């Protein structure tokens with residue numbers, strides 16, 4: 001374990017919410033470079049709220065966020081992106097009337113850190129589907145293809161910390177595996193610290209080394225992937241006493257969400 005302000009992403013005592021309501025309560029978590037860490041939890045548990053607070057879209061009410069040893073807690077989202085924290089938000093959020101290339105260009109511009117084009121080439125090598133579609137309007141792609149574009153856009157922003165909010169939402173089991181494998185490959189090649197939000201616990205833990213389970217805004221369980229997969233407690237948190245296996249696919253709710 002590195003120290004609190006070591007490399008990667010370090011979140012300490014983070015609280016946040018909307019209006020008068022606190023949604024996150026003193027969340028602690030850490031993701032080291034080259035590590036994929038799963039963030040698991042049921043609908044409404046606070047996963048996206050945590051991602052938004054780490055990315056700076058929602059202000060922290062208490063606690064801190066460090067990236068690569070830098071305190072970014074009070075930085076606006078664009079500055080945070082330049083400091084290395086990049087989000088691929090829930091529901092892809094592509095500009096559907098723009099081409100794939102234009103969408104990815106936004107990612108390149110976001111980083112403002114140089115090296116983007118070389119990185120983009122590397123990303124596109126991993127994503128031939130995206131390379132072939134660079135001049136296509138994003139709205140004409142399938143859900144899975146759009147998800148690949150969203151990943152390419154995030155990767156093009158040259159992150160050190162990549163926050164992925166349900167990148168497989170609405171995808172078929174086959175595409176889910178493809179996207180997650182790609183995430184693993186990106187993390188390895190670019191030494192990324194990846195926080196992977198997923199409702200599909202089993203698939204997420206197959207590519208993650210560790211995971212956290214969030215419930216009503218609190219981290220209630222943390223451990224290695226093997227520990228979490230073998231944990232009866234996790235099924236309980238997800239599905240109550242019925243203890244249904246946490247591998248069940250959630251019903252897609254916003255997989256086809258439109259422009260930002």
Ligand SMILES: Nc1ncnc2c1ncn2[C@@H]1O[C@H](COP(=O)(O)OP(=O)(O)OP(=O)(O)O)[C@@H](O)[C@H]1O
Nearest residue numbers: 018023041042043044045046047048049050090199
């Ligand atoms: N913009 C908002 N304004 C007010 N409350 C919100 C807002 N967004 C989320 N919430 C509330 O915060 C809580 C956590 O929501 P959040 O979106 O973080 O959950 P989640 O774990 O990402 O769920 P899902 O798996 O459905 O995406 C919920 O109770 C939700 O109703």
Ligand SMILES: [Mg+2]
Nearest residue numbers: 047048049090
């Ligand atoms: Mg969410």
